[in-house]
Amino acid sequence: MLKGGLAADNCLEMTWNKDEAPAAGSAGMEPAVEAQDLTKIYHGNIRAVDAITFSIRRGEIFGLLGPNGAGKTTTIKMIVTLSNATSGRLQVFGVDIFRSPVAVRGMLGYVPQSISVDADLSGYENLLIFSKLSFVPKKDRAKRIWDALDYMGLSDRAHDLVRHYSGGMMRRLEIAQAVVNRPKVLLLDEPTIGLDPSSKMHVWKSIKQLRQEFGTTVLMTTHDMGEADELCDRIAIMSQGKIAALGSPEDLKRGVGGDVVTLHLSSPHLDVLIPREIGNTVHSEAKMIQVLTRNGEEAIPTITDFFRSQKIGIESISVHRPNLDDVFMKYAGRRLHDEEAAGAVSARRDIVRHMK
Ligand SMILES: Nc1ncnc2c1ncn2[C@@H]1O[C@H](COP(=O)(O)OP(=O)(O)O)[C@@H](O)[C@H]1O
Ligand SMILES: [Mg+2]
DSSP, X not given: OOTTOOOGGGOOOOOOOTTTSOOTTOXXXXXSEEEEEEEEEETTXXXXXXXXXXXXXXXXXXXXXXXXTSSHHHXXXXXXXXXXXXXXXXXETTEETTTOHHXXXXXXEEEOSSOOSOTTSBHHHHHHHHHHHTTOOHHHHHHHHHHHHHHTTOGGGTTSBGGGSOHHHHHHHHHHHHHTTOOSEEEEESTTTTOOHHHHHHHHHHHHHHHHHHOOEEEEEESOHHHHHHHOSEEEEEETTEEEEEEOHHHHHHHHOSEEEEEEESSOOOSOOOOTTTOEEEEEETTEEEEEESOHHHHHHHHHXXXXXXXXXXXXXXXXXXXXXXXXXXXXXXXXXXXXXXXXXXXXXXXXXXXO
């Protein structure tokens, strides 16, 4: 059920037990979410989402990965019917979202990017209000709330005011809120933004458990490559409103091919051209070059010889297997820099600080 509440007669009552959970990747059944040429243009000229096509399997954890402004939140908002698509097709479990938005909302749980719980209420009270808004039958409410709190590891703090929760606990409460109505698809927008590493891992564990125990399909956005790598079965890498690449983290990394050799130089290299037989320069800064080669260790002597011949000193040299940043670089032509997401991180930190 979507936050904000819907008419009771339009509310689909979702079951949420292990026996009835849809099997992951069941053959012959429609996907959990299917988007075709989905497009959102703001104010007639801002192409936030540009004809993206993807399909999320049942029981899958699917990630939208990309820097700030890539179009991740807009995509999620179209699926949860908070934003009207400009064009394209969108279905959730075979139900057309434009024809039957209310039926679709009934299948969804949504945790927005910004904080959505009330700091002046207890965790239990937050969930109680939400369960009323989402028409959880009165007789089931207490059990559903305690189940959700238990599930998110918050039972012992249920009656504390949320303002005394840590950022990680608030995020877990938001997920508890989103699952109180037992959604078939859970949509999480930047679920761990601004959280410390241990809270982050706690949220990761909860997301994995939801999928494992109840077959919940999860669509999450993140700008954190480690998070996408850790959690997601498949990832769509978004850049400037488009899907630049889509696949499992392993397939995407394998698709980059070879090894990445990173050279830190003692002086600016003035656009030195590395011969093609050594490898392709995939990233270059004043005193740093990254070269994609077939076999990094074998290429090192040739690379050092080359730089010696150019009279450019090497301070350090390292080799790594391609990571998702290299995948992003390959398909989007630039790095998924941390600072691109810094605005969003500080925004959430500010909100958390505000609530204390
Ligand atoms: N309500 C809006 N009005 C106008 N432009 C918007 C609005 N929301 C988002 N955008 C623009 O759409 C693009 C994608 O934004 P968003 O979906 O929030 O990206 P992300 O979640 O990946 O950071 C950005 O250029 C952003 O400025
Ligand atoms: Mg966003």
